[in-house]
Amino acid sequence: MKIAVTCRGASPDSPVDPRFGRASKFILVDTESDGFQVIDNAQNLNSAQGAGIQSAETVSRHGAEVVITGHCGPKAFRVLSAAGIKIVVGAQGSVAAAIESFLKGDLAPSECSDVDGHWE
Amino acid sequence: MILAVASGKGGTGKTTVAVGLALSARGGASLLDCDVEEPNCHIFVKPEILRREPVMVPIPKVDKDACNSCGQCSEFCRFHAIVALKTEPLVFPELCHGCGGCAWICPRGAIREIRREIGAVEVGMNGGLRFIQGIMNVGQAMSPPVIRAVKAAALEGNSEHDRVMIVDCPPGTACPMVAAVRGSDAVVLVTEPTPFGLHDLRLAAETVRKLGIPFGVAINRSDCGDGRVEDYCGAEKIPILLRIPERRDMAEGYSRGESILSAAPEYREPLLRLLEETSRMAVENKKP
Secondary structure: OEEEEEEOOOOOOOEEOOOOOOOOEEEEEEOOOOOEEEEEOHHHHOOOOOHHHHHHHHHHHOOOOEEEOOOOOHHHHHHHHHOOOEEEOOOOOEHHHHHHHHHHOOOOOOOOOOOOOOOO | OEEEEEOOOOOOOHHHHHHHHHHHHOOOEEEEEOOOOOOOHHHHHOOEEEEEEEEEEEEEEEOOOOOOOOOHHHHHOOOOOEEOOOOOOEEOHHHOOOOOHHHHHOOOOOEEEEEEEEEEEEEEEEOOEEEEEEEEOOOOOOOHHHHHHHHHHHHOOOHHHOOEEEEEOOOOOOHHHHHHHOOOOEEEEEEOOOHHHHHHHHHHHHHHHHHOOOEEEEEEOOOOOOOHHHHHHHHHOOOEEEEEOOOHHHHHHHHOOOOHHHHOHHHHHHHHHHHHHHHHHHHHHHOO
16 A cells, blocks of 8 residues: 655655645655655645645655645645545654554544635 | 826835825726725725626536546646546636636547636726726635726726726735736836835836836835835836825824825825826837
8 A cells, every 4th residue: 555644854754744735745655565755745835826736636646545644625635535545634753653553543534624725 | 097006015005095096186087996805995985886797707617428537637727726636627716717728628628618706896986986896705816807807897988087097906016916007007106115115116116117117106104214215216217206294194084984185185286296297107108
C-alpha cells in the first residue's frame, strides 16, 4: 500500500506538515517494500488558489492510496475522495510515527474535511 | 472623460474623492462604484435605484455519458477549476475564470457552458448624477466580471451622462484594480503621506504606467506623516493634483454619510480643477 504523508523535511524522521494543500513535501511510503520517495510541493506553496486541488492531483498521480496529514479542506477532500484515496487527518510528530499510528489503527480515515475552505 | 480614482493602499480616501468629484461636476456626470466587494458610494450619493440586473459568468457542465475521463480539460485549466483523476471531471465553480478552454479542448464535446450568478449591477439617479454600482455576492472570490459589467452598463446608451464618468476603484494593484482602471482616460491615485501610503503608491503608479494611462496623485490627510510622498512624486514627475488636510469636521461628515462638499464646500473648486487638469492630461495623452 502506498501512503503519502505531508512533511516538512525530506525523510520519514521529519515532522508531519499540518497543511495538505501547501505542504512543503510529501513522503510517499510503500508499506510492502518499506521504501520511500520524496515529492516536492514547493510550486504549491505560492499558488494563489487551488493549492489543495493541485496537491490532491500530485499524490493521486504518484499512486497514493492513503493520505496522512494534519488538516484537509473541502476542495482537496472532494478531489481525493473522487480519486478513491483515503484521508487521515490529525497526524502529529514524525512521518514514521504517523504511519505507524495509522497501521495500528490509532489514526483512522475521515468521512469529511476537518477545516473550512479559504472562501467558505 | 472616464476618470478612475484608485490607490494602492485601502482607506486612503478614494470614495471621498470620487464622490466629491462626481458631485462637483454636476450635470452630465456618472459615478461608477467598482469597489464591488463592498460598494459604499451609495451611502454618500443616496441614489434612487431604477434597475438591477444579475451578473452571470459561464462555468463548465460535463455530460457524464459523453465524457471518457481523458483528463485534457483538467490539464488545460491552470486554475484547477475542473479536475479529472481517472474519474469524470469535478468542477469547482468558484475557481473558474470562465475562459471556456475546457469546453474548447474536450475531444468528445462533453463540456458545455452554463451560467452562474455572481453578483448584480444597479443603476440609479440622484438629481443630475447617474449612479451605477456593482455588488458581488457574498462568498464569491472573483470580482473582475462584476466590475466589467458596471462599466458596460455605464457605457450603454444614455449619453447625456457620459461627459464625466468617475470610477471608484477597488484598492490594491491586482486584477480587480486593473479591471476597474483599464479603459479610463486618466487616473488619480489617492494616497496619504505615511510609509504605507508611499509603499503602495509606488506599486499603483507602476501598474498605471504599464497600462499607459496618464495619472496624478491626490494626497489625503496631507498635513500628517512626512514629506516622502511629495519627494517621490517630485522625483518621478508625477503631478500632485489635490491636497486635503486632516480635518475633524470632514471626518465627522463622512461618518454621517455626507460627502466632502457638505463639510467643506470650498473643496468644489480644487476638485473641479482636478477634473480640468486630468481632462487636459487625457487629451495630451491621445495626441499622436
